Amino acid sequence: MSAPVAPFPQVDHQRALFPEGLALDCGTMIAPLAVAYRTYGTLNAARSNAVLVCHALTGDQYMAEPHPLTGKSGWWDSIVGPGKPLDTDRYFLICVNVLGGCMGSTGPQEEMTDAEGRGLGRPWGTDFPNITIRDMVRAQKRLTDHLGIGRLLAVVGGSMGGMQALEWAATFPDAVYAAAPIATAAYHSAQNIAFHEVGRAAIHSDPAWKGGRYWEDGRVPAQGLSVARMVAHITYLSEQALTRKFGRRLRGASALTFLEDVFEVESYLRHQGSTFVRRFDANSYLTITRAMDYFDLAQEHGGDLASAFRGTKTRFFVASFSSDWLFPTAESRQIVRALNAAAANVSFVEVTSDKGHDAFLLDEPDFHRALGGFLAGCADRLGV
Amino acid sequence: MSAPVAPFPQVDHQRALFPEGLALDCGTMIAPLAVAYRTYGTLNAARSNAVLVCHALTGDQYMAEPHPLTGKSGWWDSIVGPGKPLDTDRYFLICVNVLGGCMGSTGPQEEMTDAEGRGLGRPWGTDFPNITIRDMVRAQKRLTDHLGIGRLLAVVGGSMGGMQALEWAATFPDAVYAAAPIATAAYHSAQNIAFHEVGRAAIHSDPAWKGGRYWEDGRVPAQGLSVARMVAHITYLSEQALTRKFGRRLRGASALTFLEDVFEVESYLRHQGSTFVRRFDANSYLTITRAMDYFDLAQEHGGDLASAFRGTKTRFFVASFSSDWLFPTAESRQIVRALNAAAANVSFVEVTSDKGHDAFLLDEPDFHRALGGFLAGCADRLGV
Numbered sequence: 048m049s050a051p052v053a054p055f056p057q058v059d060h061q062r063a064l065f066p067e068g069l070a071l072d073c074g075t076m077i078a079p080l081a082v083a084y085r086t087y088g089t090l091n092a093a094r095s096n097a098v099l100v101c102h103a104l105t106g107d108q109y110m111a112e113p114h115p116l117t118g119k120s121g122w123w124d125s126i127v128g129p130g131k132p133l134d135t136d137r138y139f140l141i142c143v144n145v146l147g148g149c150m151g152s153t154g155p156q157e158e159m160t161d162a163e164g165r166g167l168g169r170p171w172g173t174d175f176p177n178i179t180i181r182d183m184v185r186a187q188k189r190l191t192d193h194l195g196i197g198r199l200l201a202v203v204g205g206s207m208g209g210m211q212a213l214e215w216a217a218t219f220p221d222a223v224y225a226a227a228p229i230a231t232a233a234y235h236s237a238q239n240i241a242f243h244e245v246g247r248a249a250i251h252s253d254p255a256w257k258g259g260r261y262w263e264d265g266r267v268p269a270q271g272l273s274v275a276r277m278v279a280h281i282t283y284l285s286e287q288a289l290t291r292k293f294g295r296r297l298r299g300a301s302a303l304t305f306l307e308d309v310f311e312v313e314s315y316l317r318h319q320g321s322t323f324v325r326r327f328d329a330n331s332y333l334t335i336t337r338a339m340d341y342f343d344l345a346q347e348h349g350g351d352l353a354s355a356f357r358g359t360k361t362r363f364f365v366a367s368f369s370s371d372w373l374f375p376t377a378e379s380r381q382i383v384r385a386l387n388a389a390a391a392n393v394s395f396v397e398v399t400s401d402k403g404h405d406a407f408l409l410d411e412p413d414f415h416r417a418l419g420g421f422l423a424g425c426a427d428r429l430g431v
Numbered sequence: 432m433s434a435p436v437a438p439f440p441q442v443d444h445q446r447a448l449f450p451e452g453l454a455l456d457c458g459t460m461i462a463p464l465a466v467a468y469r470t471y472g473t474l475n476a477a478r479s480n481a482v483l484v485c486h487a488l489t490g491d492q493y494m495a496e497p498h499p500l501t502g503k504s505g506w507w508d509s510i511v512g513p514g515k516p517l518d519t520d521r522y523f524l525i526c527v528n529v530l531g532g533c534m535g536s537t538g539p540q541e542e543m544t545d546a547e548g549r550g551l552g553r554p555w556g557t558d559f560p561n562i563t564i565r566d567m568v569r570a571q572k573r574l575t576d577h578l579g580i581g582r583l584l585a586v587v588g589g590s591m592g593g594m595q596a597l598e599w600a601a602t603f604p605d606a607v608y609a610a611a612p613i614a615t616a617a618y619h620s621a622q623n624i625a626f627h628e629v630g631r632a633a634i635h636s637d638p639a640w641k642g643g644r645y646w647e648d649g650r651v652p653a654q655g656l657s658v659a660r661m662v663a664h665i666t667y668l669s670e671q672a673l674t675r676k677f678g679r680r681l682r683g684a685s686a687l688t689f690l691e692d693v694f695e696v697e698s699y700l701r702h703q704g705s706t707f708v709r710r711f712d713a714n715s716y717l718t719i720t721r722a723m724d725y726f727d728l729a730q731e732h733g734g735d736l737a738s739a740f741r742g743t744k745t746r747f748f749v750a751s752f753s754s755d756w757l758f759p760t761a762e763s764r765q766i767v768r769a770l771n772a773a774a775a776n777v778s779f780v781e782v783t784s785d786k787g788h789d790a791f792l793l794d795e796p797d798f799h800r801a802l803g804g805f806l807a808g809c810a811d812r813l814g815v
Contacts, residue, residue, distance in 0.1 A: 237673040237696050238665065244697040245662045248704070252654030254638040270636035278629045278662050281622065286759075289621040295727060310724065312621050313628040320632070340694065343679060372756070375670075 058115045060108075060144070060151025061085060063193050068164060069146070069153075069186055075176040078164040082190045083144040083151025084108050087127060088135035090194070096431045097196045098138045098422070099187060100127075101204030101211035104279075104335055105327060107150040108142040111135075116326045125410055132419030137426060138200065145211075146186040147178045147334040153186075155330030156262075172330050173259030180207070180342045184214045188222070200431060201225040201422055205407035206374065207335070210342050213382065216363070217344060217355040225425040227364040227418060230371055230407040232378035233352050233385065234343040239373060242282055243336040246275030250329050259330055272329045273320030280319045285370040285403030345385075352385035363393040364421040366414060368406040394421065442499040444492075444528070444535025445469060447577050452548060453530070453537075453570055459560040462548040466574045467528040467535025468492050471511060472519035474578070480815045481580045482522045482806070483571060484511075485588030485595035488663075488719055489711060491534040492526040495519075500710045509794055516803030521810060522584065529595075530570040531562045531718040537570075539714030540646075556714050557643030564591070564726045568598045572606065582606050584815060585806055589613040589791035590758065591719070594726050597766070600747070601728060601739040609809040611748040611802060614755055614791040616762035617736050617769065618727040623757060626666055627720040630659030634713050643714055656713045657704030664703045669754040669787030729769075736769035747777040748805040750798060752790040778805065 060083040068078020085108040090097060100110060100123070111127035113120060127133040133140055144152040155175040159167045191199060202215040202223050209231025216226040235243075253271030255261050261268055281289075293312035345352035363386055367379035376397045386393040398414045400406040407414070444467040452462020469492040474481060484494060484507070495511035497504060511517040517524055528536040539559040543551045575583060586599040586607050593615025600610040619627075637655030639645050645652055665673075677696035729736035747770055751763035760781045770777040782798045784790040791798070 234679065236670060237677050237679060237694075238668075238670045240679070240694050241665045241673060241696050241700055242662075244694075244700055245658060245665065248654075248661060248701065249633055249636075249658050252633075252637065252658060270632075274629060274633050274636055274658065277632055278626075281625045281629065284622075286620060286622045289625060293621050295618065295621060295624070309721075310621075310624050310628075312625050316625055316628055317632065337693075 058151070062151050063190055065189050065193075066164065069182070069189065071176055071182050072179045073177045076162070077153060077176060078160060079153075080146075080186060080189065081151065081153045081157065082146075082186055083148075084190055085110070085112070085142050087111055087140040087142075088138050090139040090196070091431065094196050095198070095200060095429055096137065096139050096426065097191070097194070097199050098133065098140050098201045098203060099191065099199050099215070100133065100140055100142045101187070101202065101208035102142060102145065103204075103206035103208050104339065105276075105323070105332075106208070107148060108144045109150075110142045111140075114326070117322070122408060125408070126415055126418070132415045132422065133203070134419075137431065138422070141191070141194070143187045143190055145183045145335065147175065147183070147331060147338060149328035149331040154328070155334055156328045170262050172262055173333070175330065175334055177341075178334060178338050180210045180214050180338055181218060181347070183338065184211050184218055187211070187215075188219060191222070198222050198224055200429065201227060201425060203227040203229070203418070203422075204231070205229040206231055206404065207339050209374075210339065213344055216359060216361045217348070220359045220361055223361050224429065225362040225364070225422070227366070227421065228382065229366045229418070230368055230374050230379075230404055231382075232374050233345060233382050235340050236378070239282075240340045242278060243340055245278050246336065247333055249274035249278075250333065256329070261329070267324065268329050269321075269324040272324045272327065272332060273317070275332060276320045276323040277316045280316060282373045283403060283405045285372065285401055287370060287401035288403050288405075291401070352381070353388035356386055356389035356391050359389060359391050361391065362425060363391055364418065365393060365395045366407070366417065367397045368400045368402070368404070368411075368414075369397055370401045371404045371406065373404040442535070446535050447574055449573050449577075450548065453566070453573065455560055455566050456563045457561045460546070461537060461560060462544060463537075464530075464570060464573065465535065465537045465541065466530075466570055467532075468574055469494070469496070469526050471495055471524040471526075472522050474523040474580070475815065478580050479582070479584060479813055480521065480523050480810065481575070481578070481583050482517065482524050483575065483583050483586045483599070484517065484524055484526045485571070485586065485592035486526060486529065487588075487590035487592050488723065489660075489707070489716075490592070491532060492528045493534075494526045495524075498710070501706070506792060509792070510799055510802070516799045516806065517587070518803075521815065522806070525575070525578070527571045527574055529567045529719065531559065531567070531715060531722060533712035533715040538712070539718055540712045554646050556646055557717070559714065559718055561725075562718060562722050564594045564598050564722055565602060565731070567722065568595055568602055571595070571599075572603060575606070582608055584813065585609040585611060585809060587611040587613070587802070587806075588615070590615055590788065591723050593758075594723065597728055597739075600743060600745045601732070604743045604745055607745050608813065609746040609748070609806070611750070611805065612766065613750045613802070614752055614758050614763075614788055615766075616758050617729060617766050619724050620762070623666075624724045626662060627724055629662050631717055631720065633658035633662075634717065640713070645713070651708065652713050653705075653708040656708045656711065656716060657701070659716060660704045660707040661700045664700060666757045667787060667789045669756065669785055671754060671785035672787050672789075675785070736765070737772035740770055740773035740775050743773060743775050745775065746809060747775055748802065749777060749779045750791075750801065751781045752784045752786070752788070752795075752798075753781055754785045755788040755790065757788040
């Protein structure tokens, strides 16, 4: 099926195949469509307890189990499990590798197909069509339909996952009882686009990049992708978090060596970069960052964000974190104002945290209580 | 004298040569010492109207005249000139290319010398010793002594230039009547170190880098240095400034192309990066960013910042900008608190601006009035 070019062994991901393919916002039809996913918990007889969890830029469907490539625990283990806010005893959780990803769903790393869906014996690479957050959501909708789920109890996601939660509520309002966009925004800001562009420039300047055809000689632009991860990682943290973690601590004894990593924060960043390239494809990184940059929900609805939610029956839970400077609280407030203007049912919480954007992935009891309470309340109303 | 490896034509910079050399903090003696500089205005008979202006990371001595390489106007033209805050009719302004720079002062691009100061027919490159902000200041002191200036009316600088102004006041208190550290800090924060490290990693990952010996084949790590400049440039601006300048404006008509620069902010950043490499040496960038990272004035004085200024007679003007997130106002307040604890004469202003760190270089009338007033007041007291 696929022509792997990744630096890591391919995994036999659980996935659903849709031969008819998917029509993308850019006008291209991509077929077949593969949607890789994981589920946790049990779907009840009424099929009314399904919660879709949308992952962030570099996340994947393995949110609550050891990662098949790195062996690390799931990115949302802290919140998913029996008795946890995303309670696997009560909810049927679905997590989908986004369209354009590199963990089994149709993406730049998978085998390129022609208009008739015939495999061309080479990966898509940079020939993979431009996709949008809405395309990702449409692919997820194919899966929930396939699973016989007419309406999701909730769509939950942080960062880019939150963009998907907003897009779900705007595009398929009747299929979403509740939506929880977390640490996110209704559009990608100029500064965030700029940081993404630095990462893309780093990948493009790697000699192994070869205009995106690095799969030809089985090499990957590891150094460029590593630099991209390093700069992105800084934006996921906060000045306070970095200072608490590392301050100005030096690694060596001497303060005046010329090691490539003199300060602890440097070796930490380089470690982040070097481990990332073992699990993520550079062309996927370019495709997904671009999709985030394009995201502008108001623009999709005539420039008026409120009109994206006009008449919605979906219940919303919007959460931000006080030290998140990548998706600052002000951008969550814009979502809340639009939802209020659309007379939607919305609750909003700004969680006080000094952990930066990553706070939504970390142990934040107040946030966990608030999200868990919101979901439980929705489930109670539906008699789940 | 020098073995140029830069991608730009060498300029016959005005400079003073000190054959005896300079003893560096790292324990190395570097000889001869070359200090490239420019002066503006006229030194009065009493030699009492000299103001030293210290440039930032990527600045140089050409602060108020067309740049010899780019032809662009001086980086502080807005503030330097007849009748301007740094009034060339009243003050004798001196601007020095920092030690480790690439515009004529001793640095990685200049010819390497042995312990006896004999030229080795190759540039220093990465063999250039580690330097500190204090080393830069000591080199500047050699020049002011050489010019017969016993006491400077003032030392003024923004960003890394502000670090030098603080170091001048701490190291040569009797030689500095007034000091104006602007948009700066008494130490480099973990986040700032992290952003510098991303830039260094980008340079190190450029195939032309060749472990720093790129001068051997006359090439330069242009792509890596360009990426370093791009990420640094984002930190010099503010979210508001980026949004006002570019917002989410697309360059092309289509919103779904895969051009390397789809958004205007991207082409702007790439332009910043590509023009920078025409005037700046990668090894200088590594040397100077490292010097900034090392800077910790309190650590130089037993961990107590106030003791760096104990008993000082120097008058201080500290200025920060409200939207500067690289050197936030909180870090200027730490300087002010230490100066107060040292019973120093200090005035502090936080300028309300949405232009970010770069505000100190831009047209900020309130800032210009405050700085000009401070300098004029000092000059009046000295009867200059």
